[in-house]
Amino acid sequence: MTTTTEPVGVLLRSWRQRRRRSQLDVSLAAELSTRHLSCIETGRAKPSREMIRRLCDELDVLRERNALYLAGGFAPVHPERALADLGAACAAVEAVLTGREPNPALAVNVRWELLAANRVMGVFLGDVTGESARPPLNVLRATLHPDGLSGRIRNLGQWRAHVLRRVRRQLERTSAAGLAELLAELESFLVPEADTDELSHSSRRIRARRT
Incomplete structure:
Protein backbone atom coordinates (compact mmCIF):
# COMPACT_ATOMS: atom_id res chain seq x y z
CA MET A 1 0.00 0.00 0.00
CA THR A 2 1.26 3.47 -0.87
CA THR A 3 1.53 5.99 1.96
CA THR A 4 0.95 9.60 1.00
CA THR A 5 0.54 13.06 2.49
CA GLU A 6 -1.60 14.27 -0.42
CA PRO A 7 -5.20 15.28 0.37
CA VAL A 8 -7.85 12.80 -0.66
CA GLY A 9 -9.25 15.22 -3.25
CA VAL A 10 -5.90 15.54 -4.97
CA LEU A 11 -5.58 11.76 -5.10
CA LEU A 12 -9.05 11.35 -6.55
CA ARG A 13 -8.38 13.98 -9.20
CA SER A 14 -5.11 12.26 -10.06
CA TRP A 15 -6.88 8.92 -10.53
CA ARG A 16 -9.63 10.52 -12.61
CA GLN A 17 -7.07 12.13 -14.89
CA ARG A 18 -5.12 8.88 -15.11
CA ARG A 19 -8.29 7.18 -16.29
CA ARG A 20 -8.81 10.06 -18.79
CA ARG A 21 -12.33 10.77 -17.59
CA SER A 22 -14.10 14.08 -17.13
CA GLN A 23 -15.69 15.32 -13.93
CA LEU A 24 -19.08 15.14 -15.63
CA ASP A 25 -18.57 11.51 -16.64
CA VAL A 26 -17.44 10.38 -13.19
CA SER A 27 -20.05 12.38 -11.30
CA LEU A 28 -22.89 10.93 -13.35
CA ALA A 29 -21.60 7.38 -12.95
CA ALA A 30 -21.03 7.78 -9.19
CA GLU A 31 -24.38 9.54 -8.71
CA LEU A 32 -23.23 12.91 -7.38
CA SER A 33 -23.23 16.38 -8.85
CA THR A 34 -20.32 17.70 -10.86
CA ARG A 35 -20.12 20.60 -8.41
CA HIS A 36 -19.81 18.21 -5.46
CA LEU A 37 -17.05 16.26 -7.18
CA SER A 38 -15.25 19.49 -8.00
CA CYS A 39 -15.48 20.54 -4.35
CA ILE A 40 -14.08 17.19 -3.25
CA GLU A 41 -11.15 17.42 -5.66
CA THR A 42 -10.29 20.96 -4.59
CA GLY A 43 -10.66 20.25 -0.88
CA ARG A 44 -13.75 22.41 -0.34
CA ALA A 45 -15.76 19.31 0.62
CA LYS A 46 -14.72 16.22 2.55
CA PRO A 47 -15.96 12.92 1.14
CA SER A 48 -17.46 10.26 3.39
CA ARG A 49 -16.06 6.73 3.51
CA GLU A 50 -18.96 5.61 1.31
CA MET A 51 -18.27 8.38 -1.22
CA ILE A 52 -14.60 7.37 -1.41
CA ARG A 53 -15.69 3.78 -1.99
CA ARG A 54 -18.08 4.79 -4.77
CA LEU A 55 -15.49 6.91 -6.52
CA CYS A 56 -12.84 4.20 -6.17
CA ASP A 57 -15.25 1.66 -7.66
CA GLU A 58 -15.98 3.97 -10.58
CA LEU A 59 -12.28 4.76 -11.17
CA ASP A 60 -11.16 1.12 -10.78
CA VAL A 61 -8.86 1.92 -7.86
CA LEU A 62 -8.04 -1.40 -6.24
CA ARG A 63 -4.73 -1.88 -4.42
CA GLU A 64 -4.28 1.81 -3.68
CA ARG A 65 -7.73 2.26 -2.17
CA ASN A 66 -6.39 2.16 1.40
CA ALA A 67 -4.26 5.22 0.66
CA LEU A 68 -7.38 7.19 -0.24
CA TYR A 69 -9.17 6.06 2.91
CA LEU A 70 -6.20 7.18 5.01
CA ALA A 71 -5.99 10.50 3.17
CA GLY A 72 -9.69 11.02 3.89
CA GLY A 73 -9.21 10.35 7.61
CA PHE A 74 -10.55 6.79 7.66
CA ALA A 75 -8.97 3.50 8.69
CA PRO A 76 -7.81 1.16 5.90
CA VAL A 77 -10.29 -1.52 4.91
CA HIS A 78 -8.14 -3.96 2.97
CA PRO A 79 -5.02 -5.08 4.86
CA GLU A 80 -2.08 -6.45 2.89
CA ARG A 81 -0.49 -9.57 4.33
CA ALA A 82 2.52 -11.69 3.45
CA LEU A 83 1.91 -14.83 1.39
CA ALA A 84 3.07 -17.03 4.27
CA ASP A 85 0.28 -15.59 6.45
CA LEU A 86 -2.52 -16.49 4.04
CA GLY A 87 -2.99 -20.08 5.22
CA ALA A 88 -5.03 -22.08 2.72
CA ALA A 89 -4.35 -19.55 -0.04
CA CYS A 90 -0.61 -19.99 0.46
CA ALA A 91 -1.00 -23.78 0.30
CA ALA A 92 -3.00 -23.44 -2.92
CA VAL A 93 -0.26 -21.31 -4.52
CA GLU A 94 2.36 -23.87 -3.54
CA ALA A 95 0.24 -26.67 -5.00
CA VAL A 96 -0.16 -24.84 -8.30
CA LEU A 97 3.58 -24.19 -8.55
CA THR A 98 4.42 -27.82 -7.76
CA GLY A 99 1.83 -29.00 -10.26
CA ARG A 100 3.61 -27.08 -13.04
CA GLU A 101 6.75 -29.22 -12.72
CA PRO A 102 8.79 -30.13 -14.71
CA ASN A 103 8.12 -26.63 -16.08
CA PRO A 104 9.42 -23.65 -14.11
CA ALA A 105 6.82 -21.55 -12.30
CA LEU A 106 6.84 -18.75 -9.76
CA ALA A 107 4.59 -16.34 -7.89
CA VAL A 108 5.32 -12.62 -7.62
CA ASN A 109 3.69 -9.59 -6.04
CA VAL A 110 2.63 -6.39 -7.79
CA ARG A 111 6.26 -5.17 -7.79
CA TRP A 112 7.46 -8.40 -9.40
CA GLU A 113 9.24 -9.49 -6.24
CA LEU A 114 9.57 -13.26 -5.86
CA LEU A 115 7.15 -14.76 -3.35
CA ALA A 116 7.44 -18.46 -4.15
CA ALA A 117 8.90 -20.76 -6.80
CA ASN A 118 8.92 -24.45 -7.61
CA ARG A 119 12.09 -26.52 -7.63
CA VAL A 120 12.65 -26.18 -11.37
CA MET A 121 12.45 -22.40 -11.19
CA GLY A 122 14.95 -22.57 -8.36
CA VAL A 123 17.46 -24.01 -10.83
CA PHE A 124 17.04 -20.99 -13.13
CA LEU A 125 17.35 -18.54 -10.28
CA GLY A 126 20.29 -20.32 -8.69
Whole structure:
Protein backbone atom coordinates (compact mmCIF):
# COMPACT_ATOMS: atom_id res chain seq x y z
CA MET A 1 0.00 0.00 0.00
CA THR A 2 1.26 3.47 -0.87
CA THR A 3 1.53 5.99 1.96
CA THR A 4 0.95 9.60 1.00
CA THR A 5 0.54 13.06 2.49
CA GLU A 6 -1.60 14.27 -0.42
CA PRO A 7 -5.20 15.28 0.37
CA VAL A 8 -7.85 12.80 -0.66
CA GLY A 9 -9.25 15.22 -3.25
CA VAL A 10 -5.90 15.54 -4.97
CA LEU A 11 -5.58 11.76 -5.10
CA LEU A 12 -9.05 11.35 -6.55
CA ARG A 13 -8.38 13.98 -9.20
CA SER A 14 -5.11 12.26 -10.06
CA TRP A 15 -6.88 8.92 -10.53
CA ARG A 16 -9.63 10.52 -12.61
CA GLN A 17 -7.07 12.13 -14.89
CA ARG A 18 -5.12 8.88 -15.11
CA ARG A 19 -8.29 7.18 -16.29
CA ARG A 20 -8.81 10.06 -18.79
CA ARG A 21 -12.33 10.77 -17.59
CA SER A 22 -14.10 14.08 -17.13
CA GLN A 23 -15.69 15.32 -13.93
CA LEU A 24 -19.08 15.14 -15.63
CA ASP A 25 -18.57 11.51 -16.64
CA VAL A 26 -17.44 10.38 -13.19
CA SER A 27 -20.05 12.38 -11.30
CA LEU A 28 -22.89 10.93 -13.35
CA ALA A 29 -21.60 7.38 -12.95
CA ALA A 30 -21.03 7.78 -9.19
CA GLU A 31 -24.38 9.54 -8.71
CA LEU A 32 -23.23 12.91 -7.38
CA SER A 33 -23.23 16.38 -8.85
CA THR A 34 -20.32 17.70 -10.86
CA ARG A 35 -20.12 20.60 -8.41
CA HIS A 36 -19.81 18.21 -5.46
CA LEU A 37 -17.05 16.26 -7.18
CA SER A 38 -15.25 19.49 -8.00
CA CYS A 39 -15.48 20.54 -4.35
CA ILE A 40 -14.08 17.19 -3.25
CA GLU A 41 -11.15 17.42 -5.66
CA THR A 42 -10.29 20.96 -4.59
CA GLY A 43 -10.66 20.25 -0.88
CA ARG A 44 -13.75 22.41 -0.34
CA ALA A 45 -15.76 19.31 0.62
CA LYS A 46 -14.72 16.22 2.55
CA PRO A 47 -15.96 12.92 1.14
CA SER A 48 -17.46 10.26 3.39
CA ARG A 49 -16.06 6.73 3.51
CA GLU A 50 -18.96 5.61 1.31
CA MET A 51 -18.27 8.38 -1.22
CA ILE A 52 -14.60 7.37 -1.41
CA ARG A 53 -15.69 3.78 -1.99
CA ARG A 54 -18.08 4.79 -4.77
CA LEU A 55 -15.49 6.91 -6.52
CA CYS A 56 -12.84 4.20 -6.17
CA ASP A 57 -15.25 1.66 -7.66
CA GLU A 58 -15.98 3.97 -10.58
CA LEU A 59 -12.28 4.76 -11.17
CA ASP A 60 -11.16 1.12 -10.78
CA VAL A 61 -8.86 1.92 -7.86
CA LEU A 62 -8.04 -1.40 -6.24
CA ARG A 63 -4.73 -1.88 -4.42
CA GLU A 64 -4.28 1.81 -3.68
CA ARG A 65 -7.73 2.26 -2.17
CA ASN A 66 -6.39 2.16 1.40
CA ALA A 67 -4.26 5.22 0.66
CA LEU A 68 -7.38 7.19 -0.24
CA TYR A 69 -9.17 6.06 2.91
CA LEU A 70 -6.20 7.18 5.01
CA ALA A 71 -5.99 10.50 3.17
CA GLY A 72 -9.69 11.02 3.89
CA GLY A 73 -9.21 10.35 7.61
CA PHE A 74 -10.55 6.79 7.66
CA ALA A 75 -8.97 3.50 8.69
CA PRO A 76 -7.81 1.16 5.90
CA VAL A 77 -10.29 -1.52 4.91
CA HIS A 78 -8.14 -3.96 2.97
CA PRO A 79 -5.02 -5.08 4.86
CA GLU A 80 -2.08 -6.45 2.89
CA ARG A 81 -0.49 -9.57 4.33
CA ALA A 82 2.52 -11.69 3.45
CA LEU A 83 1.91 -14.83 1.39
CA ALA A 84 3.07 -17.03 4.27
CA ASP A 85 0.28 -15.59 6.45
CA LEU A 86 -2.52 -16.49 4.04
CA GLY A 87 -2.99 -20.08 5.22
CA ALA A 88 -5.03 -22.08 2.72
CA ALA A 89 -4.35 -19.55 -0.04
CA CYS A 90 -0.61 -19.99 0.46
CA ALA A 91 -1.00 -23.78 0.30
CA ALA A 92 -3.00 -23.44 -2.92
CA VAL A 93 -0.26 -21.31 -4.52
CA GLU A 94 2.36 -23.87 -3.54
CA ALA A 95 0.24 -26.67 -5.00
CA VAL A 96 -0.16 -24.84 -8.30
CA LEU A 97 3.58 -24.19 -8.55
CA THR A 98 4.42 -27.82 -7.76
CA GLY A 99 1.83 -29.00 -10.26
CA ARG A 100 3.61 -27.08 -13.04
CA GLU A 101 6.75 -29.22 -12.72
CA PRO A 102 8.79 -30.13 -14.71
CA ASN A 103 8.12 -26.63 -16.08
CA PRO A 104 9.42 -23.65 -14.11
CA ALA A 105 6.82 -21.55 -12.30
CA LEU A 106 6.84 -18.75 -9.76
CA ALA A 107 4.59 -16.34 -7.89
CA VAL A 108 5.32 -12.62 -7.62
CA ASN A 109 3.69 -9.59 -6.04
CA VAL A 110 2.63 -6.39 -7.79
CA ARG A 111 6.26 -5.17 -7.79
CA TRP A 112 7.46 -8.40 -9.40
CA GLU A 113 9.24 -9.49 -6.24
CA LEU A 114 9.57 -13.26 -5.86
CA LEU A 115 7.15 -14.76 -3.35
CA ALA A 116 7.44 -18.46 -4.15
CA ALA A 117 8.90 -20.76 -6.80
CA ASN A 118 8.92 -24.45 -7.61
CA ARG A 119 12.09 -26.52 -7.63
CA VAL A 120 12.65 -26.18 -11.37
CA MET A 121 12.45 -22.40 -11.19
CA GLY A 122 14.95 -22.57 -8.36
CA VAL A 123 17.46 -24.01 -10.83
CA PHE A 124 17.04 -20.99 -13.13
CA LEU A 125 17.35 -18.54 -10.28
CA GLY A 126 20.29 -20.32 -8.69
CA ASP A 127 22.76 -18.50 -10.93
CA VAL A 128 21.37 -15.05 -10.14
CA THR A 129 23.97 -13.39 -7.95
CA GLY A 130 25.36 -9.99 -7.04
CA GLU A 131 23.34 -6.81 -7.57
CA SER A 132 20.71 -8.60 -9.65
CA ALA A 133 19.90 -10.84 -6.68
CA ARG A 134 19.61 -8.20 -3.96
CA PRO A 135 16.67 -8.89 -1.69
CA PRO A 136 13.83 -8.92 -2.20
CA LEU A 137 14.62 -10.73 -5.45
CA ASN A 138 12.91 -8.98 -8.36
CA VAL A 139 12.40 -11.36 -11.28
CA LEU A 140 12.36 -8.61 -13.93
CA ARG A 141 15.60 -7.14 -12.61
CA ALA A 142 17.07 -10.65 -12.57
CA THR A 143 16.28 -11.14 -16.28
CA LEU A 144 17.48 -7.74 -17.53
CA HIS A 145 20.40 -6.92 -15.23
CA PRO A 146 23.81 -7.42 -16.90
CA ASP A 147 24.85 -9.61 -13.95
CA GLY A 148 21.63 -11.61 -14.06
CA LEU A 149 20.08 -13.86 -16.70
CA SER A 150 20.23 -11.41 -19.60
CA GLY A 151 23.17 -13.23 -21.19
CA ARG A 152 21.00 -16.34 -21.58
CA ILE A 153 18.09 -14.62 -23.33
CA ARG A 154 18.47 -14.94 -27.09
CA ASN A 155 15.85 -12.29 -27.91
CA LEU A 156 16.91 -9.91 -25.15
CA GLY A 157 15.92 -6.79 -27.08
CA GLN A 158 12.40 -8.08 -27.64
CA TRP A 159 12.10 -9.28 -24.05
CA ARG A 160 13.27 -5.90 -22.71
CA ALA A 161 10.77 -4.04 -24.90
CA HIS A 162 7.97 -6.33 -23.72
CA VAL A 163 8.91 -5.95 -20.04
CA LEU A 164 9.13 -2.16 -20.20
CA ARG A 165 5.81 -1.92 -22.02
CA ARG A 166 4.18 -4.22 -19.47
CA VAL A 167 5.49 -2.31 -16.44
CA ARG A 168 4.51 1.06 -17.95
CA ARG A 169 0.95 -0.15 -18.47
CA GLN A 170 0.87 -1.60 -14.97
CA LEU A 171 2.15 1.65 -13.47
CA GLU A 172 -0.45 3.69 -15.35
CA ARG A 173 -3.19 1.28 -14.34
CA THR A 174 -2.35 0.76 -10.66
CA SER A 175 0.13 3.45 -9.56
CA ALA A 176 1.47 0.76 -7.21
CA ALA A 177 4.27 1.74 -4.86
CA GLY A 178 7.72 0.87 -6.16
CA LEU A 179 6.75 0.42 -9.81
CA ALA A 180 8.03 3.83 -10.94
CA GLU A 181 11.43 3.13 -9.37
CA LEU A 182 11.50 -0.36 -10.86
CA LEU A 183 10.67 0.99 -14.33
CA ALA A 184 13.46 3.57 -14.13
CA GLU A 185 15.93 0.88 -13.09
CA LEU A 186 14.89 -1.51 -15.86
CA GLU A 187 15.17 1.26 -18.45
CA SER A 188 18.76 1.86 -17.33
CA PHE A 189 19.83 -1.66 -18.35
CA LEU A 190 21.09 -1.32 -21.90
CA VAL A 191 20.75 -4.03 -24.52
CA PRO A 192 23.83 -5.13 -26.53
CA GLU A 193 23.89 -3.63 -30.01
CA ALA A 194 23.43 -7.01 -31.67
CA ASP A 195 20.17 -7.58 -29.81
CA THR A 196 18.97 -4.10 -30.69
CA ASP A 197 19.69 -4.72 -34.36
CA GLU A 198 17.79 -8.01 -34.22
CA LEU A 199 14.81 -6.29 -32.60
CA SER A 200 14.76 -3.63 -35.35
CA HIS A 201 15.01 -6.35 -38.01
CA SER A 202 12.11 -8.28 -36.43
CA SER A 203 10.01 -5.12 -36.28
CA ARG A 204 10.63 -4.47 -39.98
CA ARG A 205 9.57 -8.00 -40.82
CA ILE A 206 6.35 -7.60 -38.82
CA ARG A 207 5.55 -4.33 -40.61
CA ALA A 208 6.28 -5.95 -43.94
CA ARG A 209 3.86 -8.81 -43.22
CA ARG A 210 1.15 -6.35 -42.19
CA THR A 211 1.49 -4.39 -45.43
